[in-house]
Amino acid sequence: MADSKVETISRLAQWRIENFGPCTYKKSDPFKVGIWNWHLTIEKNRYLYIRLFPEPSRASKEQPPIARFVLRVSTTGANRRPYISPIHERLLRTSDDFVWPVDSTFLGRFVIDVEFLDLKICPLNGGEANSIWPTDGTMQSLAAQSALRCLGRMLDEGIHADVTINTADGTLKAHKAILSASSPVFQSMFLHNLREKESSTINIEDMSMESCMVLLSYLYGTIKQDDFWKHRLSLLGAANKYDIADLKDSCEESLLEDINSGNVLERLQEAWLYQLRRLKKGCLMYLFDFGKIYDVRDEISNFFRQADRELMLEMFQEVLVVWKPA
Structure with a gap:
């Protein structure tokens, strides 16, 4: 039937009822929002009862949705008056999990809107439910990961490196901007007319090349926990010497453990x-x-x-x- 179809766009689903008598039951065709197919049903008794539930499937069984949504019922035409539900948030598995009784008479033609504010996957083994849609925090995390990958490439491949570091047993390439942003001591070296500014060279001969590379990986945000653990005493000395307060605190916390x-x-x-x-x-x-x-x-x-x-x-x-x- 034509009036069983639900149209969707973004997080909004809309069901247009063309003809609804005084004692009628209707069920929509399945419509997809998120990773689930959904159904709406309407039933007229004393009230108009509206149900929303996921279609039985492997996804709804293994990853049942926690839906946060608003329902709106309105007549069609110029005098469209919406009847709006509160914001609902609940775990939906079957048609018995949610029903909204509308204390109003809607006969003939009207429209049901479902606006999904959020959809989360309920973990069957407990734990916190996770939204299927990116949030501000998710985007920030993705951007941070992308930035770290870029910084890692800059360090590993020496992309536009503009400073040479002489260690006890070798040389490394780095970037003045990264070093200056991480340490006021490095910043002072490149800001004033010191030897390091003129030669674009820093002598860190109290560190091995390996431990200095770990220091750089910390400053570039790509340090590995095992490397930190192995070189923390050298890192502590460098953190103190170059006034890298957060690294110094991390070393102290680790040495306490x-x-x-x-x-x-x-x-x-x-x-x-x-x-x-x-x-x-x-x-x-x-x-x-x-x-x-x-x-x-x-x-x-x-x-x-x-x-x-x-x-x-x-x-x-x-x-x-x-x-x-x-």
Whole structure:
């Protein structure tokens, strides 16, 4: 039947009813919105009952929709008066999941609009439902991924690279703009009439080429977690030297995660050298609050010979606090 067809455009579906008697039931042809085929039905009893539901299929069974939508019913012609539903949001599986009773008489010709505000897939194993339509956050994420791919190519392929970095065992190519945006120290090098500006060369000879490449991959947004973990001590030194605050914070957080008897004294020295308050506190707690100072007694003498006097004083004060008589 001609009046069983539902027209769709974008997220709007429209069903034009040409003839509807006082005691009639009608079901629309299937119409596609999102990844599902849908049906509308109307039934006249005391009220006009409108139902919306997905057509039984593999998609509706394995990926049932959570629909957020508005229904409008209006007469045709110049005096078109809409009867508008509230915004509904619910999981739809069958024709029993949603019914809207319209307390109004619509006979003859009228129009039903369904405007889908959002469609989400309900995960059968629990978890958060995900929209099938891109949101602002999704587009931002896609744009960020595209930008990172471009930056990665710039670094890996040396596209329009304009600065050379001399490391302890090799040279690398990079971009002044990226370095300057990431570090005020690099920015100052290229802003003022320093040697680096004139020669377009930076000497980072306290880092190996491998660890410096990991530093660059962080600045270009393409760093891998395993590389960060492997080179975090070198990255910490570079972050401190070039005033890259977020990298310094990330290194400190990472070094806090795996303190043990084999590295606690080294971590304490690094914390003191780079003024990492949380890491220093964590190391002192590990040694004294948790009593692990006894596990490093063979190494402690050598540590004290090299440690800063203020650090030794702070450790001594920590001993007094922990072993203070009750």
